[in-house]
Amino acid sequence: MTLTRRHMLKLAGVSGLAMSLPSLGRAQELEKKNLTIAVGGKALIYYLPLSIAEAKGFFNDEGLEVKVADFAGGSKALQAVVGGSADVVSGAFEHTINLQSKGQFYRAFVQQGRAPAIxxxxxxxxxxxxxxxxxxxxxxxxxxxxxxxxxxxxxxxxxxxxxxxxxxxxxxxxxxxxxxxxxxxxxxxxxxxxxxxxxxxxxxxxxxxxxxTRTVADTKKIFGGNMPSACLYASQEFLDKNPKTAQALANAIVRADKWIQANDADTIAKTVPASYLLGDVELYKQCLQANKESLSPDGRVDADGPATALNALAAFVPNLDAAKIDTGKIFTNDYADQANKKYPNV
The missing domain is CATH 3.40.190.10 (Periplasmic binding protein-like II)
Known part of the structure; x- marks a missing residue:
């Protein structure tokens, strides 16, 4: 008997065959398979997990078709999402605070960096x-x-x-x-x-x-605590409508976070696009070493990170009232926690 797609899906439901046939079920489970991530400066080591997730096929492994749209800076990437031309931002954590102060609710749901690296x-x-x-x-x-x-x-x-x-x-x-x-x-x-x-x-x-701010110690000295940096963030509406898609994105980024920590500069330099190297691979490898500590090992936001970011932002953003910001609504570790359960190791 020839197995049709319908027969195969029935077998998957009965026997667990879906575990060995991920492409049959996973894409159907995701609310949004095709999406665009806006980033400001894709080649920066600050956003290295995003590039690794793309280069290593981690997004594809989760059933996603991701287009990365690169802009000159994080504020431009944010404009793309607010304007509707992108779905998710790969950007700085503190943008979620600034947005909430303006009545717009966006939430970081997986970290790429644990220090600003600026x-x-x-x-x-x-x-x-x-x-x-x-x-x-x-x-x-x-x-x-x-x-x-x-x-x-x-x-x-x-x-x-x-x-x-x-x-x-x-x-x-x-x-x-x-x-x-x-x-x-x-x-x-x-x-x-x-x-x-x-x-x-x-x-x-x-x-x-x-x-x-490329090391945790220097970051604490300047900002007074842990300062979350690069992350994936999206509107709360997007997360509510697409929880499985958001989880798939978090899975890919956490996997990339761990891959970076487990591999040396030589391997990483061979994995990223050649254009990232600016014509000097040895220099790029030195930069990787200088920044590795600033990259997140597991996608989670440190417990004191949101408060540090809020205090820093309130210090220089005009009319930002820190007392009116609910830090519980600017981030969640739920997706990263689930991703770490799926990928306890690289």
């Missing part, structure tokens, strides 16, 4: 005599995009040192070769960016680092 540096070309943060007054500071997490980090740093955002001029420079060029040519006097951009400029001896 570095603030000054140009040795235009600020060779830099001595203190006060020297930044009146200067041009490059950020990936105005309103992005790099912009927010600089605002917080300025606030800590008695300066206001209006004391400087912010310029969007992106997160790739354009940012490197902006610093090399003196278009900006300082820059908040991430690796491999920062690593490239360090190699060029073009910058002096003045604030660094």
């Amino acid at each position: 570095v603030l540096a000054v140009s040795k070309k235009t600020m060779p005599d830099y001595k203190s943060p006060a020297d930044l007054k009146g200067k041009k500071i490059g950020v990936t995009a105005p309103g992005s997490s790099t912009n927010m980090m600089v605002n917080f740093f300025l606030e800590q040192h008695g300066l206001k955002p209006s004391d400087v001029a912010f310029i969007g420079v992106g997160a790739g070769a354009g940012a490197v060029t902006a610093m090399r040519t003196g278009q900006v006097d300082a820059m908040a960016n991430l690796d491999p951009v920062i690593g490239t400029l360090v190699k060029d001896d073009a910058i002096q680092i003045i604030a660094d």
